[in-house]
Amino acid sequence: MNNLFYIILKKDFKDNLLSNKAWFTISFFLLCLIIFPLAFGSSQYLELNVSISAIWISTLFANLIALDHMYKEDYNDGTLLYYIVNKVPLVIVVYAKCLSHWLFSGLPIILIAPLCSYIFSGYSENNLNLFISLILATPIFTLIGSPIAALMLGSSLRGAALTFITLPFYLPIIIFGVMGTNINNSNINAEFYLLLAILSIGIIFFPMITVKILKSIIN
Amino acid sequence: MLRKLHKYANPNKFSLIIMPIKNVCLYTALPLIAIGLIIGLFFSPPDYQQGETVRIMYIHVSSAWISLFAYVLIFLLSVFYLIWKFPLFVLMAKEIPFVAIIFTLITLITGSLWGKPTWGTYWVWDARLTSFLILLFIYLGLIFIDKAFKYNVNGDLSFSYLSIIGAINIPIIKFSVDWWNTLHQPASVIRASGPSINIEMLIPLMIMSTGVLLLFFYLIFTNIQSAIAEKKILFLSSKD
Numbered sequence: 001m002n003n004l005f006y007i008i009l010k011k012d013f014k015d016n017l018l019s020n021k022a023w024f025t026i027s028f029f030l031l032c033l034i035i036f037p038l039a040f041g042s043s044q045y046l047e048l049n050v051s052i053s054a055i056w057i058s059t060l061f062a063n064l065i066a067l068d069h070m071y072k073e074d075y076n077d078g079t080l081l082y083y084i085v086n087k088v089p090l091v092i093v094v095y096a097k098c099l100s101h102w103l104f105s106g107l108p109i110i111l112i113a114p115l116c117s118y119i120f121s122g123y124s125e126n127n128l129n130l131f132i133s134l135i136l137a138t139p140i141f142t143l144i145g146s147p148i149a150a151l152m153l154g155s156s157l158r159g160a161a162l163t164f165i166t167l168p169f170y171l172p173i174i175i176f177g178v179m180g181t182n183i184n185n186s187n188i189n190a191e192f193y194l195l196l197a198i199l200s201i202g203i204i205f206f207p208m209i210t211v212k213i214l215k216s217i218i219n
Numbered sequence: 220m221l222r223k224l225h226k227y228a229n230p231n232k233f234s235l236i237i238m239p240i241k242n243v244c245l246y247t248a249l250p251l252i253a254i255g256l257i258i259g260l261f262f263s264p265p266d267y268q269q270g271e272t273v274r275i276m277y278i279h280v281s282s283a284w285i286s287l288f289a290y291v292l293i294f295l296l297s298v299f300y301l302i303w304k305f306p307l308f309v310l311m312a313k314e315i316p317f318v319a320i321i322f323t324l325i326t327l328i329t330g331s332l333w334g335k336p337t338w339g340t341y342w343v344w345d346a347r348l349t350s351f352l353i354l355l356f357i358y359l360g361l362i363f364i365d366k367a368f369k370y371n372v373n374g375d376l377s378f379s380y381l382s383i384i385g386a387i388n389i390p391i392i393k394f395s396v397d398w399w400n401t402l403h404q405p406a407s408v409i410r411a412s413g414p415s416i417n418i419e420m421l422i423p424l425m426i427m428s429t430g431v432l433l434l435f436f437y438l439i440f441t442n443i444q445s446a447i448a449e450k451k452i453l454f455l456s457s458k459d
Contacts, residue, residue: 147384151377155367165360165381168353172391175349213380217373 005092012100015073025066025105026112032058033116051121052181055113055130056174059138064163066105067145070097071214075153081218090211098142098207106138126181133180136195137173143199143206144169150213173198228305230447237440244437251430259423272336276420279329280408281428282322285435286354287389289319293361294386297379309375310450312382313365314442318435320358327351338402346395347403350388357385 016022036054037046046054074080083093113134114127145166152162173195180191227233259277266273296312299305330348331341342348364381368374396405407416414421 147380151364151380152367154373155364155377156369161363161367164363168356168360169384171349171353209380209384213376216376 001089001092004088005096008088008093008096009100012096016100016104021066021069022104025062026108028065029058029062029109029112030116032061033120037120045122046120048121048123048126049182051117051123052126052130052178054120055117056178056181059109059113059134060141060167060170060174062109063105063138063141063145064166066101067149067166068159068162070101070146070149071153072149075218080214084215084218090214091207094146094207094210094214098139098146101146102139102142106134106142110134110138130181132192133177133195136180136192136199137177140173140195140199140202141170143202144173147206147210147213150210150217153214153217228307230307230310230450233307234444234447237444241437241440241444244433244440248430248433248437251426251433255423255427255430259427263420263423264417269337272333273420275329275333277424277427279326279333280424281431282329283326283351284428285431286319286322286326287392288432289315289322289435290354290358290382290386290389293319293382294389297382300375300379301383306375309379310446311439311443313375313378314446315439316358316361316365317442318438320355320362322431322435323351323355323358327355343402345401345403346399347392347401350392350395353388354392357388361385 033054036050037043040046040050071080080093083090110131114124114131117127117130118124148166148169149162152165155161176191176194180195227236255277260274263274265271293312293315296308296315300308300312327348330351334343335341361378361382364377365374368377393406395401396403408414408421408424416424
């Protein structure tokens with residue numbers, strides 16, 4: 001079972017690295033981030049609130065962009081059908097897909113975001129909070145996105161519709177994440193506990209739904 | 220018992236059955252709404268704190284209840300579709316968002332008009348208000364996912380699964396006033412210790428919400444009938 005997981009994960013890694021998708025997400029994040037200082041039109045430091053919101057918005061859109069080809073290629077070239085025919089448990093496939101999506105669209109952002117925040121605003125006091133809330137929030141983005149990405153398989157207008165349908169479900173995570181990042185907040189740990197609770201429910205719940213959806217859509 | 224209901228799952232029979240029910244709904248809804256509005260606007264007492272602006276409640280609360288009820292209905296119909304695989308269920312569920320979105324908009328607009336004199340702003344990013352706005356976007360998403368699958372049979376499945384995922388929002392909306400300290404006032408009618416609202420206000424509110432509920436059913440039944448007719452025409456034109 002573990003072996004199977006590593007094989008599928010390795011295949012995903014290869015696909016991502018060979019087709020340049022791995023660099024696309026992080027470059028999109030940086031590009032999206034550049035817009036904010038330019039849109040404010042000043043060459044000075046941004047305010048702390050603005051830099052936090054800039055990082056969260058860019059994270060959100062980078063995740064959404066990467067979400068579109070989470071299952072698309074495997075569905076189009078028949079790999080998912082092959083898995084089902086050969087009785088590979090879809091749970092393993094879904095967890096491997098989620099992990100590889102997070103490794104390519106969540107982890108680089110988590111590592112680079114505190115540096116970006118420092119460069120943009122000149123503050124470094126809230127970097128630990130930003131780091132922790134991003135660590136908790138990006139896996140939730142991936143987990144919420146995975147059933148919705150599976151739903152849109154085989155539709156005619158996927159990119160735009162996927163973004164529109166997924167965004168409302170991301171809003172609560174954004175609200176709690178930004179509240180957790182704000183250093184002036186007195187009861188700061190409450191948001192982290194809440195995000196952690198959502199993550200620990202979601203890590204079981206969302207892959208389960210995704211497996212159901214993939215099974216019923218491919219049959 | 221379920222077997223006896225099977226014959227009504229035929230879309231043709233169903234559209235014949237709902238024809239009289241639809242008319243009954245319309246002709247009881249309109250007088251009820253008129254009576255509820257007259258009692259609410261002219262005969263019910265003003266609030267001791269909010270004064271005359273409390274009369275917005277009779278529209279605001281009843282349409283808010285309907286927009287939550289509509290989602291519960293979509294959720295139940297989708298679950299029934301996934302369990303028993305009757306296409307009629309998802310056909311009905313797909314017609315509800317178009318009607319429900321109007322009631323959600325009415326709730327948001329009347330709520331913000333009510334908020335200006337009482338809170339001082341049209342809009343705050345309060346837990347109840349934000350979760351209700353998310354409900355509006357979930358309804359829009361349900362409409363989009365329906366339109367996105369024009370040439371694919373997976374549309375019904377995707378619609379029902381999305382409505383099940385979106386149902387997480389419904390308890391959040393209902394209990395947001397209890398879980399967080401919000402500017403929106405807590406529930407005063409549907410709560411564990413009985414309604415705390417004055418009986419003179421409760422009666423027009425109940426008349427009004429019954430009327431709006433019947434109107435909602437009338438609109439849904441009309442939509443379902445036209446959807447069944449549309450399916451028939453598509454089927455006939457694809458035969459040649």
